[in-house]
Amino acid sequence: MLTLDGVQLHSTLLLGTGKFASAKQLIAAVKASGTELVTLAMKRLDLQHQTDDILAPLQQLGVRLLPNTSGAKTANEAIFAAELAREALGTHWLKLEIHPDPRYLLPDPIETLQAAQELVKRGFVVLPYCPADPVLCKRLEEAGCAAVMPLGAPIGSNQGLQTLAMLEIIIEQARVPVIIDAGLGAPSHACQALELGASAVLVNTAIASAADPVAMATSFRLACQAGVHARQSGLAAACTQAQASSPLTRFLETL
Amino acid sequence: MTAGFFELWQQQSWEHQLLQSRSYTLTQAKQALSKARLSLHDFQALISPAAEPLLAELAAKAQQLTRQRFGSTQQLFAPLYLSNLCANECSYCGFSMSQKVKRRVLTAEEVEIECLALRKSGIDQVLIVTGEHERKVGMPYFRQVLPVVRRYFSSLMLEVQPLPEADYRELRQLGVDAVMVYQETYHQAAYQRYHLKGQKADIEWRLDCPDRLGRAGIDKIGLGVLFGLADWRTDATFLAMHLLYLQQQYWQSRYSLSVPRIRPCSGGIEVPYPLSDKHLVQLICAFRLLSPSLEISLSTRERAELRDQLVPIAITSSSAGSSTRPGGYAVDPEALEQFSIDDNRSPALYRQRLQQLGLAPVLKDWEPYLGREL
Helix, strand or coil: CEEECCEEECCCEEEECCCCCCHHHHHHHHHHHCCCEEEEEHHHCCCCCCCCCCHHHHHHHCCEEEEECCCCCCHHHHHHHHHHHHHHHCCCEEEECCCCCCCCCCCCHHHHHHHHHHHHHCCCEEEEEECCCHHHHHHHHHCCCCCEEECCCCCCCCCCCCCHHHHHHHHHHCCCCEEECCCCCCHHHHHHHHHHCCCEEEECHHHHCCCCHHHHHHHHHHHHHHHHHHHHHCCCCCCCCCCCCCCHHHHHHHC | CCCCHHHHHHCCCHHHHHHHCCCCCHHHHHHHHHCCCCCHHHHHHHHCHHHHHHHHHHHHHHHHHHHHHHCCEEEEEEEEECECCCCCEECCCCCCCCCCCCCCECCHHHHHHHHHHHHHCCCCEEEEECCCCCCCCCHHHHHHHHHHHHCCCCEEEEECCCCCHHHHHHHHHHCCCEEECCCECCCHHHHHHHEEECHHHCHHHHHCHHHHHHHCCCCEEEEEECECCCCHHHHHHHHHHHHHHHHHHCCCCEEEEECCECCCCCCCCCCCCCCCHHHHHHHHHHHHHHCCCCEEEECCCCCHHHHHHHHHHHCCEEECCCCCCCCCCCCCCCCCCCCCCCCCCCHHHHHHHHHHCCCEEECCCCCCCCCCCC
């Protein structure tokens, strides 16, 4: 269960809406994933001419929309995009994305924190995409963000939890939900993130670029369910040596 | 003035790169193909004759990288020719100053008519093209017409004469998102031979132009060579060198690549170094491996059958329904074209074809407020 702004979401899988071969495929993948929250780039929406073919079907589907500020390189641009999103889509939920580096699309920690502080003041529910930096995540939390969204690896890289050691610290310290945002390439990565204690994951490329995106969306849904169950079940500890499942010293208890 | 690529280029030897680009073995090409991060030498190995037997593998890897980065999508744009006035003399171009053609500069009213016609076809990203005529089609003209065009489209690209950095800063505020400045060739003697008069004869001014764009903070910088003017492998090597240099220097800009081949034009030349279809594929795929984030565009200069094969492999943006004459969409469809086009499909028909190819046509992926230094 993921709670954001007092809203309980049963799915721990968030979906990105880019890169799909058609709107039809996207909608089928959204349905198969069981997600209740999808993010979409404001720059892709054509609110003036309404030529984009994703907004209307997503709205019909009834999933909650999480507009994002992709394309913004500065805090000011992101704030501008946020205001447009609130006005056009009627939601004050926002995925804050500021990546000035177009090659790796890595988030700018400084601009992100500045924008988050301002957007919270303006009444937004801010979910910032950010580097897997535990101190930054605490600062974003203190700024009033509703969650933090640290990256597992660069966006679209499908490399999995490359920032594992930092993510463990972030999850341990967080008082807000931690949503692992980028770099998850396989359902096992999503499962691992949830086993670690992440509140949710956000996936796009791994599903949209799969040979069968709809089947892959199902796989991620199942993996997320498995990860949550595993976490709730209490994972056994790992160690480097073999541990006999029937300890040889049990007889001592009867003595 | 800050040093730019010209200084690095001056230290290079065309002849050395020419020999180098043919010196690779099949083993070296295979090694380059297997790498996740390529050096300039790896790129050269992939465009070398030794890599030709690996073309199928190269294309497969290029396609995988393209889909991973850009998804199953294709950006659509159209050129918007505003003028065919030119103060240069380029022996391969139909707009050259000595060509006896009817010259025209669209007025702001005419520009608006063209914009409306393009919008009706669904186009939302335009590439503004003019001949290079600083005196008559310079900043005063751009200040007048860019705000008109900006009202109609979400993304605005520009292909005009190279300008000073301060002008690019102003253009950015006027709404320009991308600037294309094609070098034509990096071979000095050939460059001087083809560019006989006008500011374009100054190779340093042109070579340093992407540096000025980067310093001005232009979001997207378009690079390219006019293939056919000089040895393609060597020109491609210098183009790759230029790209790698710019990516390091101006890390906040996006880069796009165009791979035009000389097309027949009024009064045009014979093509001295033709680039074959097969080599064009090899070249495009090698660029994809060198830079997975590089946007690669393909114009209607290429014929429909070839475009339909190339686009799904590594192309990220393509034009459709293009007119290469000022006023060609609505004001004066009979005017002389800059070069003849080979893919005459309308934007609607091309979008349909893209969907058949498994690609979602993307008309809009930008907002006018992005990149303006708010």
